Amino acid sequence: MSTLEIMLVSAFALVGAGLYGLLITRNLIKVVIALQIMVKGALVALVAAGQASDQLALGQSLAMTVIVADTVVAVIGLAFAVQVKRVRGTLDLRALAELRG
Amino acid sequence: MADWLIGLTIGLPWIGALAVWLAGDRRAEMQHRLAVVFSVAAGAAALLLLPSYGDAPALSIEVGSVFGTLTFVPDGLGVFLAAVATVVGSLAVIFSVDYMRGEASLGRYYALVLLFIGAMVGLALSGSLFLLFVFWEITALCSYALIAFYNDDPKAVAGGLRALIITQFGGLGLLAGALIAYAYFGDTQISTFLARADTLPESMLALMAFGALAAAAAKSAQVPFHTWLPGAMEAPTPVSALIHAATMVNAGVYLLARFYPAFEGVAGWTTAVILVGLLSAFLAALMALVAIDLKRVLAYSTISQLGYMVYAVGVGGVFASQFHLLSHAVFKALLFLAAGAVIHSVGTRDMRQMGGLRRELPFIRTVFVIGALALAGLPLLNGFWSKELVLEDGLHHGPVWAYAGMLLAAGITALYTFRMVWLVFYGERRGAGHVHAPGLAMKLATGILAAGTLTSWLLAGGFGKMLAESLPFHDLHAPAALDLYETIVTAPATYLALAVIALGLAAWWWRDRLAGARDALAPLARAAEADFGFEALNRRIVTATAAAAESLRATQTGLLNWNVLGIVGGLVIVLAVLALGA
């Protein structure tokens, strides 16, 4: 297995772990954690592809954009969670589900 | 030139819709004026487009490879229907100035009517199957919104929903046909499909043919999908005149006429078409005979006359069916608008409360009688020429049993028409209440249509030439105008039909003496009142759809985890399909 293939498998596994977290968690903050894990997987895939095709500079700049985006998401997500806890008193997704039916 | 005109004919009503909406409901006078100006301008543009007919695409818009090229082809079939839609549309809008005076939500009304007119023109002129589907859906949406215009009335809302659900099954069939054509030919152009239809596998072509028949039957309110049209009479009368008599319901017949060369070879298709037309014509005529709501009689009459057009397509008389479409659009719009004037003046739709109105509404009586005579098929009016042409083609190219049925239906048509005119205008006044005169706009609109009813048959020659020259795949031979009239006047079938019509009229005149026969046919009358059981069938379709929608509500849990599961599941399915395909 070449480096690229190992890295792709790890990237897929990280994304899978993040998705698994999104599927089973009931806590809003855990949702943000799961999203972060998925993005790490994407980072690995990007940089590995850059390294394999000898375009590391391009891969790195793309990865940098992704880091900025995902940090902003984390910040907003956490602020959101804090506010939700303050206003609704709970972080449980089941109690927060208002778009039912 | 033609491309500009096409753009104007579709764009002017749409811009008008936007303008009326922006004018706001507080400036009602401005809204009336804007609507009339834009619809008349669109009518002028459509009429200017008539000489530029041809069989090549006049306007092409490239949108990439997924949807193919969106083309507009101004062939004879299309420009004629576009002209009908815009001219009758502008007359209906003029009529609405008086009819809808003082109503609330006027902006919504005019915007929807103008949107509909533009979409109908687009439907008629489109040369791409996909574009046809898009405009088909827009007209269905406008029809639903206008039927349910009085949205605080549960009957209107229910009627609108029922019309939407039943006609939408047809729209799905159209989309499926477009996708099949794209899959086999790589191209969604109608001309491509017509040219290469015989290269499709038998079963696929048969599927498309019967699917198109079902779509057309649903849209044109033919048996067994006809029950939505009487329920659509809750719409304001100008809407009934425009959408449910002159334009949208013709879209089904238009579809059959356009795709006739592709489907005529499919085994049993033409027989099915003839049967659908015959049943609709006959059963709807019977139902019109026992109805007591004035608009309902006209609705059943529309179904019946559409049955004639469908029958004509089935026997191969495409020119006859489109000529009858022209005549029917004019006289049926006239009848609806005149009926609207009557209803507006008297305050009720119940014919048992009318009677003797010839004294109070002389002008309306005159135009209504002209329309009724055309419907019955009396000589010199446009209905006579076109109906005789249909029956001629039926006698020469179709099975005799179908011809006999259509002839009988013509007699019943005369009977219910005469009954309707008598109940409304003659005899003694049965209801109480004040009758106020119709306004100027109503008289103008109905007067123009009455003049059209007297003269539109003169266009037969030019129309036939237009069709023959611009439809390369249909095998049409258009006789010159005088030959046409001569053929009709000298054919024995014409006199047979006239005799049957005279019998129909006489049956009403001597209705007291025929009371015995009427009692004998009472069970038939009861069955006719119950819509021959089709009402129950269609109601079950509608409730089944509503129940399915209700049960799908369980999937909306509102929980993030289930939504993500949906995403993951969808991704798995897509990847699996790709993996299998590779």
Next chain:
Amino acid sequence: MVYAGLGIAAVLCAILAIRATRLLSAALWLAGVSALVSILLYELGARQVAVIELSVGAGLVTVLFVFAISIAGDDALGERTALPRWLAAGAVGALVILLVGMALPVDDATAEAAGGSVQAALWDQRALDVLIQIVLIFTGVLCLLGLLAETRPLVFAPPAARSVARQDALSAGREQVEPVREPALEEVR
């Protein structure tokens, strides 16, 4: 070899982060994932991005998490998961297997031999990306200000009562959907 080890370790930390019951532990395992990923990126040769990932991912974001958790409280919500575990594992497992099956084996990626520094790549080639990043950060700040400006708790009906009221309104409206037979014609339209 090193790559495989780092990759496996990162995935393990991720799974532990998901399965942790206390939010604080989950945040710390996430920091671990960040650290391992940044070492991995360094080993691949992406030095600048590795440093950024370490400082931002393992540093900034972890601190944010700790802050948020201390404000919001660390109540464990219990063992019951929103979806059954086997369903989630099955769906995710199918997805990953399909992805891996389609992606591997990878042909040799054709190299464009674009060397150059990251600065050149970022500021010349991907200048639009930089603009987008600025917009993103700006948007994020605005969102934050808007979100955190609410100081008093809003007053509203508890969720249970509201959904019951909504059900009643829906079932009342449901009668209108069924088609109605034409009754007597007393109205004018």
